[in-house]
Amino acid sequence: MSFTESVAFALFDWHCSTSRLPLIKQSMEVVHGSLSLRGRRSIDRLPNELLSAIFIFAIDQHCHDESDPSTTSPTTISQICHRWRQVALSIGGLWTNIVLTFPTSNGQLTRTLNWLERSKTSPLDILLDLRDPAWDWDEDTHGFRWADMKAVLTLLLPCASRWRTVELLTDTWAPIFAFLVHTRPVGPSLNRLEKLHLARCNAYFAAKGELFAPAALSQHLPLFGGDEAVVPRLREVTLTGVHIDWSASPLANLTKLELKYHAADVMPSVAQFAQILATCPDLEVLAIVGRGPQFAASNGIIGGTASSVVHGGSSQPDSGTGSMKLARVTQFSFGFVDINYAVQLLSLFDLPALRELNLEDVSASLLFQPPDDAAPLLEWLAAATHDANDTAFPLPDANATSTSNPISGSIESPSTSRLPMILLETLSLHSIHAPRSTFARFFGACAGLHVLRLCEVNAEALVALEGGSAAAKHRKNSVASAAPLPQLHTISARGVDESLLTRVVQGRGVQLKSFDCEGDSGPESDADDDC
Numbered sequence: 001m002s003f004t005e006s007v008a009f010a011l012f013d014w015h016c017s018t019s020r021l022p023l024i025k026q027s028m029e030v031v032h033g034s035l036s037l038r039g040r041r042s043i044d045r046l047p048n049e050l051l052s053a054i055f056i057f058a059i060d061q062h063c064h065d066e067s068d069p070s071t072t073s074p075t076t077i078s079q080i081c082h083r084w085r086q087v088a089l090s091i092g093g094l095w096t097n098i099v100l101t102f103p104t105s106n107g108q109l110t111r112t113l114n115w116l117e118r119s120k121t122s123p124l125d126i127l128l129d130l131r132d133p134a135w136d137w138d139e140d141t142h143g144f145r146w147a148d149m150k151a152v153l154t155l156l157l158p159c160a161s162r163w164r165t166v167e168l169l170t171d172t173w174a175p176i177f178a179f180l181v182h183t184r185p186v187g188p189s190l191n192r193l194e195k196l197h198l199a200r201c202n203a204y205f206a207a208k209g210e211l212f213a214p215a216a217l218s219q220h221l222p223l224f225g226g227d228e229a230v231v232p233r234l235r236e237v238t239l240t241g242v243h244i245d246w247s248a249s250p251l252a253n254l255t256k257l258e259l260k261y262h263a264a265d266v267m268p269s270v271a272q273f274a275q276i277l278a279t280c281p282d283l284e285v286l287a288i289v290g291r292g293p294q295f296a297a298s299n300g301i302i303g304g305t306a307s308s309v310v311h312g313g314s315s316q317p318d319s320g321t322g323s324m325k326l327a328r329v330t331q332f333s334f335g336f337v338d339i340n341y342a343v344q345l346l347s348l349f350d351l352p353a354l355r356e357l358n359l360e361d362v363s364a365s366l367l368f369q370p371p372d373d374a375a376p377l378l379e380w381l382a383a384a385t386h387d388a389n390d391t392a393f394p395l396p397d398a399n400a401t402s403t404s405n406p407i408s409g410s411i412e413s414p415s416t417s418r419l420p421m422i423l424l425e426t427l428s429l430h431s432i433h434a435p436r437s438t439f440a441r442f443f444g445a446c447a448g449l450h451v452l453r454l455c456e457v458n459a460e461a462l463v464a465l466e467g468g469s470a471a472a473k474h475r476k477n478s479v480a481s482a483a484p485l486p487q488l489h490t491i492s493a494r495g496v497d498e499s500l501l502t503r504v505v506q507g508r509g510v511q512l513k514s515f516d517c518e519g520d521s522g523p524e525s526d527a528d529d530d531c
Helices: 003-016 048-060 074-078 082-090 106-118 146-162 173-182 184-189 270-278 339-346 363-367 375-383 436-445 459-466 498-508
Strands: 028-031 034-037 097-101 124-129 163-170 195-200 236-240 256-260 285-290 308-311 314-317 331-336 356-361 426-430 451-455 490-494 511-514
Touching: 048 074, 048 082, 074 082, 074 106, 097 106, 106 146, 124 146, 146 163, 146 173, 146 184, 163 173, 173 184, 173 195, 331 339, 339 375, 375 436, 436 459, 451 459, 459 498, 490 498
Parallel strands: 097 124, 124 163, 163 195, 195 236, 236 256, 256 285, 285 331, 331 356, 356 426, 426 451, 451 490, 490 511
Antiparallel strands: 028 034, 308 314
């Protein structure tokens, strides 16, 4: 059934459910795919206000992609009849989704101009998807260049005061650079901007040892003019492969901050990163995928000991553990490419309200190699909940060479983790490989867990979920131990041993759900699809 038919029949039901004169059902029929409305006078009784509400609802429930004839768009509505066109053109809120895709055309640009005019004073939601599926990975041969981005901004900048959401997806750096340059003057006018997503969709810059390219354009440009540009409503920011001037950042009062797939050499220092976080006291969602802030250089290598951090906006010497307390962060996603760096970075966070943790070894997808041994990270996280009689595990040296199992024996000092594993309700693990004993200790530290998502983990994780019961019953005089995660009620899994998963689910009596690593709200997955 077409959208027009759906609306017509909905109007028929609406008429029949009121005290108004009902439509005669026989007065509506579909002939050869075309809708014939003989009860015209009754339909015309619908007030413009209700018709407007129906239009807005229809648009909100469908994609606005004009290139897809199966979707509902304002243009479709406005071409039904003269009255519908007049009503549609009077509703600025119908024309607020501005979409430009590669390759851009005169038709797209003309439509954009029309929609900008018809949207009147309504806030705008802008999507610029300028990626080319056929791109050959040569930065200089891409079909969308600096000049093209400048031309697009010529249309959009006059309406900057109406931007509500902006999403810019590119393959190369030149369009991003042009965006940062040409939007510097509009910072003071961005009074409606709520969400910003800038993405250079080339995740491989996050691989260990990779540096930013092209080097000639590596300078850190201020976002919207820098920290003097107050963006009062901006609450959600995602920067994927896009760096800015971190020392003069307008990133303040955010509730969601995501930094993904950056080259290590363009990331902020620990002090700069802490300063940004200090200006976001209401932050609830934090994601760091690939590389986070740079520690002070040690022997020319990024990743030494942090020199200073920020407490409440004032710079102080680094005291180590928990220097960045984020009191309201409930969801933290962390994708790492280096185990030693991962533990050193996490040791800086104090997240007392954490309820959802997503961990991923992204080096596996970036380098097409088996995941590293994540035992040092899992053991370090688990050690925070061990009592004095249990084994505690040290914080790895940032420049130490990772081995298959570098942790052994006990030490006098406890774990420096301030991530409350015992309070977690949801845990997602993607490409995390470790020995069974490590998984067992880690799961033992997450006693309050309700939902567990597993994607491409090794079989040892599932064996650990069984506890000692399954193994003990095959060994004489063995004492079976309880399975970990006593409050677990749901397991979602993908890319794991199906027979082993079935055994675990049946043995524990939990609910099994499948999930898509790319689409789930859990761990990040395919680096190419992260945009």
